[in-house]
Amino acid sequence: MTDAAASHRTTAHSTYRTGLVFGGLSYALWGALPLYFLLLAPSGAFEIVAWRVLFSLVFCALIITVTRTWTVLGRALRQRRLVWTMGLAGVFIFINWQTYVIAATTGHVVEAALGYFINPIVTVLLGVFVLRENLRRLQWVAIVVSCVAVVVLAVGYGSLPWISLILAFSFGLYGLIKKRVGPSVDAVTGLTLETAWLAPVAVVQLVVVSGLSGITFGTVSPWHTASLLAAGIITAVPLLLFAAAARRLPLTVLGLIQFVAPVLQFLVGVVILNEAMPFERWVGFGLVWVALIILMVDMVASGRSPRRSIREVA
Structure with a gap:
């Protein structure tokens, strides 16, 4: 092996x-979110989400200022279609955030975790x-099994697991929009546009809550106020970490580690919150x-090579 080849292999391994x-880290932070939202008591779910939107917008503006990417x-x-598309993405992520925080603050963390377990099936x-894609046989089997699971869970809950289904479909549709946008917008710019669209909704929400x-906000304790202020950081940092991971990992690997978040959420609900x-x-x-x-077996068996996946993600 030549020095150049060895160096390239070392660099690739380091990148991986x-x-x-x-x-x-991104999925671990997402998995721990229920505990963060519970720490924000006595704030209600609607106030939390409103501040999350507004402080995320402020945090994104700070990042853009520090990185000097206002031109981006x-x-x-100036791309009208892109702006409207990100507005639609904002609608779905708002539904997702609001439903998730309601679940976390009302004792339905396990049901929320189920939503993110179901999400790959929804995708x-x-x-x-x-997208009019054709499914392979194993994918159809996975869908049938998951439908049976929803029926069993509906019997167990006494009704359809609405929180799980809303989370799964809202995030699935959000991901679909982001996929269609592709590399034309980076993580920070995308989140900035989404939260800018949602800012008026957040303000109205705060007025109603008031x-x-x-x-x-500002009435409980300094720690509580600081925790609410951190909502922007807690929202943006996992997204940025995920974007960085997506540029470095094959899609198959990224698909496998995505279950870190719902597994942690499930453990929080069952072990910590009982x-x-x-x-x-x-x-x-x-x-x-x-x-x-x-699904994972099918993905690995028919998946693309790591090198091709890395090229397409980057």
Whole structure:
């Protein structure tokens, strides 16, 4: 092996390890979000999400200022179709955020985790019905198994697991839009446009909350105020870490480590918050996990080579 080849192999290995670290950190932070939202009590879910939108916008503006990339945002703003598309993405991520925070603050963390376990199945379904993709046999098997799981869980919950389904479909549609946008907008610019669209909604939400129960920001304790201010950082940092990981890892690897977040959320709900897990829910979750294993096997068996995946992600 020549020195150049050895150097290239070392660089590739280093890039891969860095990507794993970035990806693991991003999903770990997402997995710990329920604990963060619980620390924000007595703030309600609607106030939390409103501040999350506004402080994310402020944090993105700070990043753009520090990195001197206002011209990049300016170019994006001149693309009318892109701006409207990011507005639609903002609608779906707002639905996702609001539903997730409601779940985290009302004792439904396990149901929220289920939503992100189901999300890959939803992504496959969107590929069929929106992108007109053809499914392989194992993918159909995974979908059928997951549908059976939803029926079992509906029996266990006494109704459809609405929180799980809303989270799975809202994030799936958000991901579909981001995929269609592709590399034309980076993570910071995209989040800036999305939160700029949502800022008026957040302000209205705060006005309503103020009239109904009162705003808690700045009235509880310095620690509480600082924690709410950190909402922008907590929102943006995992997204930036994920974007960095996506540029360094094959899609197959990125797909496998995405389950770190729902696994952590599930453990938080069951182990830390002691949420109920009757037999029917264990069966339902077990079927979902079987469906995901089938999907992962299919993805690895028919997946692209790491080199090709890295090229396409970057």
